[in-house]
Amino acid sequence: xxxxxxxxxxxxxxxxxxxxxxxxxxxxxxxxxxxxxxxxxxxxxxxxxxxxxxxxxxxxxxxxxxxxxxxxxxxxxxxxxxxxxxxxxxxxxxxxxxxxxxxxxxxxxxxxxxxxxxxxxxxxxxxxxxxxxxxxxxxxxxxxxxxxxxxxxxxxxxxxxxxxxxxxxxxxxxxxxxxxxxxxxxxxxxxxxxxxxxxxxxxxxxxxxxxxxxxxxxxxxxxxxxxxxxxxxxxxxxxxxxxxxxxxxxxxxxxxxxxxxxxxxxxxxxxxxxxxxxxxxxxxxxxxxxxxxxxxxxxxxxxxxxxxxxxxxxxxxxxxxxxxxxxxxxxxxxxxxxxxxxxxxxxxxxxxxxxxxxxxxxxxxxxxxxxxxxxxxxxxxxxxxxxxxxxxxxxxxxxxxxxxxxxxxxxxxxxxxxxxxxxxxxxxxxxxxxxxxxxxxxxxxxxxxxxxxxxxxxxxxxxxxxxxxxxxxxxxxxxxxxxxxxxxxxxxxxxxxxxxxxxxxxxxxxxxxxxxxxxxxxxxxxxxxxxxxxxxxxxxxxxxxxxxxxxxxxxxxxxxxxxxxxxxxxxxxxxxxxxxxxxxxxxxxxxxxxxxxxxxxxxxxxxxxxxxxxxxxxxxxxxxxxxxxxxxxxxxxxxxxxxxxxxxxxxxxxxxxxxxxxxxxxxxxxxxxxxxxxxxxxxxxxxxxxxxxxxxxxxxxxxxxxxxxxxxxxxxxxxxxxxxxxxxxxxxxxxxxxxxxxxxxxxxxxxxxxxxxxxxxxxxxxxxxxxxxxxxxxxxxxxxxxxxxxxxxxxxxxxxxxxxxxxxxxxxx
Amino acid sequence: xxxxxxxxxxxxxxxxxxxxxxxxxxxxxxxxxxxxxxxxxxxxxxxxxxxxxx
Numbered sequence: 001x002x003x004x005x006x007x008x009x010x011x012x013x014x015x016x017x018x019x020x021x022x023x024x025x026x027x028x029x030x031x032x033x034x035x036x037x038x039x040x041x042x043x044x045x046x047x048x049x050x051x052x053x054x055x056x057x058x059x060x061x062x063x064x065x066x067x068x069x070x071x072x073x074x075x076x077x078x079x080x081x082x083x084x085x086x087x088x089x090x091x092x093x094x095x096x097x098x099x100x101x102x103x104x105x106x107x108x109x110x111x112x113x114x115x116x117x118x119x120x121x122x123x124x125x126x127x128x129x130x131x132x133x134x135x136x137x138x139x140x141x142x143x144x145x146x147x148x149x150x151x152x153x154x155x156x157x158x159x160x161x162x163x164x165x166x167x168x169x170x171x172x173x174x175x176x177x178x179x180x181x182x183x184x185x186x187x188x189x190x191x192x193x194x195x196x197x198x199x200x201x202x203x204x205x206x207x208x209x210x211x212x213x214x215x216x217x218x219x220x221x222x223x224x225x226x227x228x229x230x231x232x233x234x235x236x237x238x239x240x241x242x243x244x245x246x247x248x249x250x251x252x253x254x255x256x257x258x259x260x261x262x263x264x265x266x267x268x269x270x271x272x273x274x275x276x277x278x279x280x281x282x283x284x285x286x287x288x289x290x291x292x293x294x295x296x297x298x299x300x301x302x303x304x305x306x307x308x309x310x311x312x313x314x315x316x317x318x319x320x321x322x323x324x325x326x327x328x329x330x331x332x333x334x335x336x337x338x339x340x341x342x343x344x345x346x347x348x349x350x351x352x353x354x355x356x357x358x359x360x361x362x363x364x365x366x367x368x369x370x371x372x373x374x375x376x377x378x379x380x381x382x383x384x385x386x387x388x389x390x391x392x393x394x395x396x397x398x399x400x401x402x403x404x405x406x407x408x409x410x411x412x413x414x415x416x417x418x419x420x421x422x423x424x425x426x427x428x429x430x431x432x433x434x435x436x437x438x439x440x441x442x443x444x445x446x447x448x449x450x451x452x453x454x455x456x457x458x459x460x461x462x463x464x465x466x467x468x469x470x471x472x473x474x475x476x477x478x479x480x481x482x483x484x485x486x487x488x489x490x491x492x493x494x495x496x497x498x499x500x501x502x503x504x505x506x507x508x509x510x511x512x513x514x515x516x517x518x519x520x521x522x523x524x525x526x527x528x529x530x531x532x533x534x535x536x537x538x539x540x541x542x543x544x545x546x547x548x549x550x551x552x553x554x555x556x557x558x559x560x561x562x563x564x565x566x567x568x569x570x571x572x573x574x575x576x577x578x579x580x581x582x583x584x585x586x587x588x589x590x591x592x593x594x595x596x597x598x599x600x601x602x603x604x605x606x607x608x609x610x611x612x613x614x615x616x617x618x619x620x621x622x623x624x625x626x627x628x629x630x631x632x633x634x635x636x637x638x639x640x641x642x643x644x645x646x647x648x649x650x651x652x653x654x655x656x657x658x659x660x661x662x663x664x665x666x667x668x669x670x671x672x673x674x675x676x677x678x679x680x681x682x683x684x685x686x687x688x689x690x691x692x693x694x695x696x697x698x699x700x701x702x703x704x705x706x707x708x709x710x711x712x713x714x715x716x717x718x719x720x721x722x723x724x725x726x727x728x729x730x731x732x733x734x735x736x737x738x739x740x741x742x743x744x745x746x747x748x749x750x751x752x753x754x755x756x757x758x759x760x761x762x763x764x765x766x767x768x769x770x771x772x773x774x775x776x777x778x779x780x781x782x783x784x785x786x787x788x789x790x791x792x793x794x795x796x797x798x799x800x801x802x803x804x805x806x807x808x809x810x811x812x813x
Numbered sequence: 814x815x816x817x818x819x820x821x822x823x824x825x826x827x828x829x830x831x832x833x834x835x836x837x838x839x840x841x842x843x844x845x846x847x848x849x850x851x852x853x854x855x856x857x858x859x860x861x862x863x864x865x866x867x
Contacts, residue, residue, distance in 0.1 A: 010861055068861040106866035128867035171867040197867055242867070254844075259862045268863055282864060338864060426829065427849065430842050433835035434850075455833045465826065474849075481850055692849055727849055 005306050006315045007062035011055055011069045012270040012281065015043045015079040015087060021108050022145040025176060025203055033284035033291065040273045042079050047275035048087055050297040052094035058302040059099040066100035071125070072270075077111040081119055088123035104128065104171065108142070109157030110150060117166045127161060128171035129154065131193075132178065133186030140178055158193050172197030172239070179212070179220050183227040191238060199242035200225060202260070204285035207344035207389050222396035229401060247401045250333040252409070253730025253796040261394075262335040263734065265315035269305055271297060277305045280314075286343040286384075313384070314339050318737045322385045329791040330398045332734055337388025347382045402797070410801040411729040420721075421469075421668055423728040424695040428468045431477040435495055438484040442492050446518070450498040453515060457502060463509025467501050470528045470616075471671050471697030475623035476501075478692040493568070503573035504529050507580045507594070514574040524571055524582065529594050530603035531620045534569070535587050597637070605635075607644045607672075609651045616671045617644065618697075624673045626692065627699030632674035635702070643674060643702060650709035668724075669717065670696035677701060695724040711764070718763035722756055731755070731799035732792075740788050743781040751794045758785035758806060766812045783810055 017039040019026070059067050069091055071084070079087075088103065095101040103125040112127070120127060132138040135151040142150050161170045172195040175186065190198050202221055205211040213220050229244055246257035256262020259280065270278040275297045283291040295305045305311060313320055318331065325336045336342060388394060412419040436451055443451075458464040467473060476497065483491035496518055503515040504526040517524065524532045571584045579592040591601050605617040617640060618624055625631045635643060698716040700709060725731060732751050739748035742757055749757070758781075765779035789795070789803055836842060861867075 010863055012863055012866070070861065070863055070866045072866060102861065104861065104866060174865075174867055199867060201864060257860055257862060258864060260864045264862065280863075427845055429829075429832055430835055430837065430845055431849070433832065433842075434837045434846055437837050451833075455831065458832050462826075464832075478849060485851070728845070730848075 005303065006265045006267055007064060008058060008267050008269045008302050008306060009064060009067055010268040011051070011067065012072050012268065013043070013051060013069055013087070014039075014073060014270065014272045014281075015071050015076045015084065016074045017041055017273045018078060019073060019075040019108070020078060020110055020144070021075070021142055021150055023141045023143070025141045025178075033286075033288050035272075035284070035289070035292075042083060043087070043273045044275070045086065047271070047273065047297060048090050050275060051271050052090040054297050054302050055091070056094040056098050059095065061303065064099045066102055067095065068102040068104060071103070071105040073107075075108055075110070076105050077107050077116060081115050084116070085119055088119070088125060092123060102126075106130070106174070107157075108150065109154040112157035112160065114160070117160065117169065120169050121166065125169065126171045127166075127169050129158060129161070129173055130176070131158070131173045131190065132175050133181055134189035137178065137181035137186050137189070140181065141176070155193075158195070162194070170196055172199070174199050174201065176201045176203055177221060177224060178203065179214070179224045183224045184231050187228045187231050191232075191235065195239060197240050197242060199258070200228065202338070202341070202390055202393070204282055204338075204340060205389050206286055206341065207386060209285075210389050218392045219396040221390060221393040222400060225393075225397050226400045229404070233404070244401060247333055247398055248405070248409075250733075251398075251402055251406070251797050252411075253733040253798075256333070256335060260338040261333060263317040263332060264335075265317060266311065266339075267315075269302065269311070277302075279308075279310050280339065282338060282340040285340050287345065290343075318734065322387065324387050326738075328387075328395070329793050330395050331793045333398045334388070334391075334394040337390050337394050339384060341388040341390055342384045342386045344382060344386050406797045406800070409797055411798045413725060413729050414798055414801055414805075417668060420724055420728065421695065424724060425465065425469055427728055428474050428477065428694055431474065431481065432468070432498075435477055435481050435484070435498075438481055439492065439495055443495055446496050446516075447498065449516065450496070450502050453502050453513070454498065454505070457505045457509060457511060457513070461505075461509025461511055463505035463507070463511065464502070466508045467505040467528055469670070469694070469696070470621075471694040472618070472621040472623040472626070473501060473527060474692055474694030475626050476527075479623065500525060501527055507573065507575050510575055512575060514572050517571050517573055519569050519571055519584075521567060522569075525620065525622060526573070527621060528604060528616065530601055532582055532589065532591070533600050533602075534571070534582075534584055534589070535600065605640050605644070607647060609648060609655075611655060612651055613669050615647070615669065617647075618671050618673050621673075623693075624697075624699075626697075627673070627675055629699070630676040631699065632676055632702050635674060639702075646704070646706050646709055647672065647700070647713075649706040650713055653706065653710040654714055668696050669698060669720070671698070673697065673699045674702035675699045676703075692727075695720070695727075714763055715760055718760045719756070722759050725798075725802070726752075729798050730796050731802055732794040732796060734794050738792070738794065740792075743784040751789070751792055754785050754789060755799070755802075758782045758789065759802075761785070762806050762809050766809055779810060782806075786810070 018041050055067060055069070058064070071079075071087065073079075076084070084105075091101060091103065103123060104127070105120065105125050106128045107130070109129040109131070112129070117127070119125070130142070131154050132140065132142055135149065138151045138154070139149045142154075144150060158173070160166065173190050173193065175190060175198065177200055203211055211221065217223070225243070228241075232238075232241055232244070242258050243261070246261045250256050250262050255264045259266060259268065266280065268280055270281045270291065272278055277293050277295040277297060277300065278291040279293060281291050293305055293308050293310065295308070317335075318326055321331065321336045325331050325334075328334075413423050432454070436447075439447055454464055476494075480491065480495045483494060499515060499517040500519075503517045506513050506515050507526065507529060519525075519532075519534065522534050522536070524534060526532070569584060571582050574581045574583075576590065577592070579590065579594050582589045582591070589600055591598065594601075595603050595606065597603055602620060604620055606614055607617055608614045617635075619632055619635050619640075698713070698720060700712050700716060704712060732755070735752045736750040739750060740754055742749045742754055744757060744761075761778040761782035765775045765782060786803060786807055795803065837846065
């Protein structure tokens with residue numbers, strides 16, 4: 001079993017092992033494992049102290065920001081207020097200054113009165129209560145040993161918890177499903193109590209002891225839950241329902257929110273009243289001793305338990321599942337269901353050989369899975385390497401929720417180009433805020449002044465927005481945050497270039513504000529505007545001549561390295577009329593018309609495409625080198641003019657073929673940077689390896705002819721949109737967990753590459769391409785890739801929507 | 814020199830949180846940032862997921 005150890009962040013502390021109810025569906029007392037009979041009734045002081053010590057030690061070792069401790073039983077309130085106070089004291093003392101302590105208790109509510117709630121208020125212990133619905137539903141199982149109803153007492157506890165003085169402690173209600181109860185009546189009864197949260201639990205069952213299914217209904221539990229879902233939805237979703245919220249989260253690419261669903265590695269351990277450490281205690285439903293680890297808090301660290309094969313088996317994500325589950329389109333949402341529900345004591349005969357037990361063999365490393373795939377088998381095995389006994393229900397539930405909500409929950413960035421632009425801008429603003437936090441005061445007065453000015457400029461004009469929209473501003477921000485996090489030399493100095501961005505914003509906003517800026521190497525770059533070369537006191541340092549050779553312009557004018565490199569100098573920038581004034585210790589320069597070049601000033605050249613956007617031809621920005629191939633060091637005026645001509649001709653070739661949506665995408669294009677070579681052929685460019693730029697930048701080969709440029713422009717637009725989408729929404733999750741064949745190459749690829757390849761090929765086939773034959777090949781490849789992607793578990797609601805849009809696009813081909 | 818922005822952009826600008834008030838610790842903002850920044854290791858808080866409690 002491989003992979004890093006997953007630290008525990010959640011401890012279930014059994015403070016009492018007996019209960020004052022006799023629910024006939026309880027996994028502690030009524031299922032296979034009967035170890036409760038030999039446990040001390042209440043947790044001992046020693047077990048309590050050692051648990052607190054072990055937890056603090058574990059949190060410190062793994063630098064955990066917070067840990068949750070859930071006081072559980074039996075019925076935890078039977079431990080009594082004095083013992084519970086000691087538990088709270090010990091844990092609070094041990095975790096102080098180490099990690100935030102999230103204390104919770106889960107109770108049947110019978111004993112819950114002010115003496116407990118006052119104690120919980122003192123220590124911030126949040127309270128969850130079990131209630132199975134209306135009185136008839138609740139009393140089906142949750143009764144005293146003599147058969148009396150528990151319902152009135154539970155309602156009293158809920159009512160008390162809802163009082164203002166305790167409301168902040170209320171976690172909500174936990175309801176175990178019995179499909180003999182009416183789902184709507186159960187939901188209505190729970191909802192009427194206005195809990196802050198509800199969760200519904202499938203009753204514990206295994207393949208040995210399957211759940212009751214009247215008349216063999218294969219999805220009776222899903223049908224029950226979907227009836228609740230519809231009622232809850234029609235009711236305006238008055239409170240979160242954990243099960244449903246978890247499905248929403250995973251459908252959109254997020255983590256699961258409960259161990260009963262999803263692929264998030266388990267980080268949970270149970271401490272029994274005698275100090276023994278056990279795996280998740282629902283395993284008690286499987287067989288006697290199923291949860292045992294052989295460890296205890298007195299002699300073992302939590303790291304030792306974390307390495308236990310049974311624990312590790314539930315931390316492997318997709319790899320920890322059997323073949324049937326790994327091939328399932330909803331596996332990311334269901335995760336194979338609760339581990340316990342997969343148990344079967346003996347294998348099905350005649351299907352597959354006996355497989356792993358819960359000692360944790362990895363499915364991924366087990367080559368017999370491949371054999372099973374080839375044979376088309378997938379029968380049940382002894383142990384836990386099976387689908388859930390609720391498999392059909394889980395699939396129906398997930399698909400049911402998806403079909404009810406997907407159309408309305410497609411991220412708007414996928415359907416509205418304006419939303420994509422706005423989301424990208426918000427991302428860049430958030431990065432600037434993150435840079436401020438990462439600096440943590442290290443930027444001193446210089447940063448603080450620029451930061452405060454940025455906020456003021458943002459309030460008073462659109463100038464800062466224009467500068468933050470510039471795609472290479474994103475490159476600078478990502479680079480600086482990464483540099484600070486990695487504690488790279490010069491990280492802080494580079495961040496101080498914010499003043500140059502603010503100065504550009506002030507000039508663009510026409511605000512009468514002087515800005516102190518920092519230049520480097522005799523050159524001041526104002527992003528989106530241009531580069532100023534400061535003359536030396538002896539009069540040198542200015543140039544208007546342009547030589548020959550690829551790097552001629554840059555050599556003559558001076559290039560701007562990434563901010564923070566080269567000798568720094570100070571200047572003041574102040575807007576005047578249509579331009580601006582720059583003062584340094586040695587010079588004063590007035591740039592009256594920022595769009596026009598002068599002896600000292602090289603503006604960013606702009607090109608209006610006929611019927612299209614106005615582009616910045618940016619060969620100046622110090623952070624433009626983010627395309628995976630070398631950028632042109634700087635064009636001479638004649639080269640700029642020639643390139644502009646070729647770009648215009650390429651656009652005119654392409655423009656008539658572009659549909660409205662593609663034109664809108666082109667509308668977001670703002671900046672083109674000349675490259676010394678064509679961009680790499682692979683469409684998949686991980687942000688981490690190519691640097692990051694914001695929406696609107698394309699790198700295009702400077703030397704390309706018109707036809708080649710048109711193709712590169714089209715390819716670039718496709719790549720840029722897909723990349724921009726992945727930066728602001730989740731199109732897929734668990735990328736790389738599965739590899740699939742790509743029609744254009746031999747080696748299988750992860751989903752992101754297959755999607756990117758299909759996306760690009762659809763564009764090239766439908767809207768352009770050198771020949772009809774080439775277009776036909778690309779279209780065929782794209783369609784085959786889309787077929788492969790159908791039902792891929794990685795795809796989110798957004799990813800599926802994109803796939804559907806791509807299919808529609810191929811119909812134009 | 815003044816800058817003009819689109820109508821969609823102007824609408825988005827009206828409804829947004831001021832720059833100085835963006836809370837990068839907020840889970841929504843952190844999720845946004847994690848898509849383009851290397852995810853910081855270690856100190857990531859998780860929600861409680863124990864099935865038999867809330």
